[in-house]
Amino acid sequence: MAVFKDLTELKDLESKLKRSEHLALLGEMAASVAHEIRNPLNAISGFAQLLAEKTEEGDDRKRFARIIVQESSRIDRIVGDTLVFSREAPRTLNEISLNEVAVSCVVSLSNRAAASSVSLNTRLDAALPHIMGHAGQLEQLLTNLIVNAIQAMPEGGDVLVSTAASEGRVVIAVSDTGPGIEPSMHDRVFLPFYTTKSDGTGLGLAICSKIVEDLGGAMEIDGGPGRGAVFKVSFPIPDARSTAEPAGEVSSAGALGGADARPESQGDIA
């Protein structure tokens, strides 16, 4: 019996190892394919931009050249999202303040929110403990959720990024006043390539889900049709230490002045 158990464990281990090797291989392939695609894409997009520049306004060719530029940009987003999705989780984790991540993302996306008549605000817990994570990954996670919320409200609305600590976990939530998500769809939206947008890559929330999983967190959707959507992400607090970090109210309105400098490949979500 003991031998049988050991063999089962060995087989489990083997299967995990194979899976991780496959994932590593997939990551390498994605990086290589991304590079090979982006080189010719660079030329296609660049020359289309030149054509658009050299053509008179009102000339159909100018419009066509701009379409080439737009669609090249879409290919680039797909390549970028695939690259992020297949990338190995960072091995080194640092103490991160989710409040700082929230402020940084809200500042970065303030112009984008304003352009969509969306009011982007924060409500941050001043005594929020740090979590163990990777700043780049967490910024990507939050940017994807905020961009999603903005895109869910083409007529404008409110997005609130809030943080809180409860029951040994740190919670960060992004809520919007958009149409909400049917409860039956809550699981499906995290699947890779699931999208409700005509130009979405369907990888945004899948990337979020992977990041949360990599960091040992959990993500759930609240709200429902007509009540807006709330994406709640929670992470375990690593130990009893709790360091208060910059907190308070940050608004997209006012003198934040941040450019829309979203990191690459965070384009369209879900």
Add this chain to the structure above:
Amino acid sequence: MKKILVGDDEVSIRLLYEQVLSGDGHTVITARDGREAYEKFLTEKPDLVILDVKMPGMHGIEVLERIRETGSDVPIILSTAYQQMESNAAVSTARVACFLSKPIDIARLRAEVRRVLEEKEAGASPQVQNRSSTL
């Protein structure tokens, strides 16, 4: 106008840089790999160098390091299809005027080239401002 050296292994990208930058009145010299880029840097003494990171033989970062070893502080722009080059230790230690990620926005390329050359003219060390640009 200035002399700009472009090192990129893709012929279409070299042509694109030539079109854009010579259209702005600059003299553009091109190199098809890292070794050629380094040799042309030595012989042509350009005012600005634009290097693709991934080139056969000697890659862009190696060219950058060799150029810095000569004591030159010529502004260098790194262009790459890879993401997050800014965090590359080898790159952060050598002075890089700016990073351009591919696909390149030609308006951004022009603006960065203008900024870097103006800063050089003013005698200031070009600072990394726009850390990456996308389409």
